[in-house]
Every structure is written in C-alpha cells, then in structure tokens.
Amino acid sequence: MFPQRCPRLQYRSAGQDINKAVARMLRARIAMMVVLAAAAGVARAAGGTVAVAGQDQVSWGQEAWRLEPGETFQFTVTFAQIPARAWRLVVEGDHVQSDVLIRRVADGSLLYAARNESRHDVPVPWGRGESITVALSPGRTGGGLYTVTFFGPPPETLPASYSYRVNRALEAFEAGERVRARRLCEQALAEDPQDADATALMAAFRSDDRLAVAEARLAAGDAVGALARCDSLLAGDPVLPDWAHGRLQRCRGEALQTLARPFEALDAFTLSLAYSTSPRDRAEVHLRLGRLFRALDNPAQAREAFGLARREGLPPDLDAEAARALADLAAPEPGKD
Numbered sequence: 001m002f003p004q005r006c007p008r009l010q011y012r013s014a015g016q017d018i019n020k021a022v023a024r025m026l027r028a029r030i031a032m033m034v035v036l037a038a039a040a041g042v043a044r045a046a047g048g049t050v051a052v053a054g055q056d057q058v059s060w061g062q063e064a065w066r067l068e069p070g071e072t073f074q075f076t077v078t079f080a081q082i083p084a085r086a087w088r089l090v091v092e093g094d095h096v097q098s099d100v101l102i103r104r105v106a107d108g109s110l111l112y113a114a115r116n117e118s119r120h121d122v123p124v125p126w127g128r129g130e131s132i133t134v135a136l137s138p139g140r141t142g143g144g145l146y147t148v149t150f151f152g153p154p155p156e157t158l159p160a161s162y163s164y165r166v167n168r169a170l171e172a173f174e175a176g177e178r179v180r181a182r183r184l185c186e187q188a189l190a191e192d193p194q195d196a197d198a199t200a201l202m203a204a205f206r207s208d209d210r211l212a213v214a215e216a217r218l219a220a221g222d223a224v225g226a227l228a229r230c231d232s233l234l235a236g237d238p239v240l241p242d243w244a245h246g247r248l249q250r251c252r253g254e255a256l257q258t259l260a261r262p263f264e265a266l267d268a269f270t271l272s273l274a275y276s277t278s279p280r281d282r283a284e285v286h287l288r289l290g291r292l293f294r295a296l297d298n299p300a301q302a303r304e305a306f307g308l309a310r311r312e313g314l315p316p317d318l319d320a321e322a323a324r325a326l327a328d329l330a331a332p333e334p335g336k337d
Helices: 022-040 164-174 178-191 196-219 223-236 242-258 262-275 279-295 299-312 316-328
Strands: 049-052 055-067 073-078 086-092 098-104 110-117 119-125 131-138 144-152
Touching (some): 086 098, 110 119, 131 144, 164 178, 178 196, 196 223, 242 262, 262 279, 279 299, 279 316, 299 316
Antiparallel strands (some): 049 055, 055 144, 086 119, 086 144, 098 110
C-alpha cells in the first residue's frame, strides 16, 4: 500500500459575494486559472510570491521527498487545506524526471497524468467538497529528490469557492454538455438546497429554456409571438447573462425584420452584437445584418456584414449562404452596368 500523507498547509478562509450570472461565474473561474498559470512560472524567482495583474501568487506549502527507482509516494489534498477557487500543484525534480498521476477522490476521474517530466505544473479547479490524490514516482532518469509546491492566491483575498458538483457543472457547461450540466446542478441542490451558485446556474438554464420557446415560435413563423416572448423576458429578468441578452436581441431582430420594422431590427442586431460572447454568435449576428442591409438595398454594408460573418466563422450551411450573397453583391467593374 502507498504511504498516505497530507501536505502541511496553513490557511485562513475568506469570502466574497458571488455574481449570480453563469457567464460571470465561468469568467471568474477561468480568470483565476489564467492568473495562476501566469504567475506559477515565475514564483520561484520571487521567493514564492509574485504579483500578476493585481493578484499575488503565493506558496501555500512545500514538501520534499527522496524516492528510489520503483518507489511511489501518494498523498491527498483536500479543500479544507486549500479553500480556494483554483490553485496549482508544481512538482520539480531538479535534474531528474518524475511521473505524476492525479485523480479526484469523489469519482476517481483523472485530472492529470504525465511521465518523464522534470517539472509538472498542474492547474487544479477547486471548490467545496473537492479532494485529490497525487501519486509521485521517479521517471526514467532514476530516483532523486522531488519538491512539491502548492501555489494559490493569498489566503486573505480568497474569493468564495463553488461546490464540487457546481464545478463539474461549469466544466460541462463550458464543454457544451448542457443536459449534464443541468443534471449536476440539480444534484447539487438536492444535496444542499441553499447552494446559491447551483441556484444561479439553474436560473440561467431556465432563461435558456424560455429563450428556446421564443426561438421556436420564430422558426414556426410566429414573429408576433416570438417578439412578445423576447420583450417579456427582457422586462422580467434584467440581470440576464450576456449570452442570453445576445440571443434574445438576435431573436428580436429577426422577428422585427419579419414584421417589416427594419430600423428597430437594426437596433436589436446591434445590441445582440454587443452582448455576443463568442465568435460563432457574432458571426450569426453579422449574417443577419447582411440579410437586413441587402433587403434595405445597401450593398456596401451588406458585403461588409457578410464578409465579417465568414471571418468570424459560420457553420457550413450558413457560410455557403454568405459566400453566395457576396458573389451576388460583387461590385460591377468600372464603366460597366
């Protein structure tokens, strides 16, 4: 059996209000990982503390073990030891290589595995209820002294952390697995009905459901019903995340164009573009602006919009539509009709 040992870590807990919009939750989670990634590479040169973009990167603890070829050392890290939203595990072997395997305790899922590296720098998404096991063994260069350092934000500045299932839901949401993300949120709320973060994610999913109803009405030819649904959602939930605002305004724009209200449609598409959070979303708004400008007999702006749509990246069928539109709108040569 592997020896068990927990790193000796000192900490103080702290918290802050958590924004209820899922987009803000995702950005906060990603931003913390980016900050830690940027700082970890230079932390040693600054004696364990480095300032990056207004956020200090500090060492929460360090352990060193000497291992012989064939030996494996395993230890566990729990949320109680590092109550942060994200942190980094750095394993260094000086001039010797090591193999590192990291699994989540809750479900046994693999977080990281790499062999024969002299340095492992592992970002760890973290939250309430999280724990991992780390197995460390010598690489092909043989045994030696291995140092493990735990990097994270200063204890006095820690943002409140998400629960285990909310973290998994955020990962599923980012991967486009919305059904799984919703199921994980439901499980989180079943375990803790007071989980504010799971409640916020579920509210975002409900917004998405209501959006889908409006889009379905538009697809069925009910522009009046779709517009009414969009306006009702905007009036009833002023703190919608950006992606939801973008989709709502895009749906409104299409409904308004169908109802022969082109200048209101232009305003809606412009707002949709401002709220869109991904190149794909922006591409689809530019496509709709191209259609609108072409209907308004404005070929110059139509060409620009269709071109931007293609550059942002459309799915194949819509890209083909934009390409055909650009060919149809090609400017005539000078001197020809």
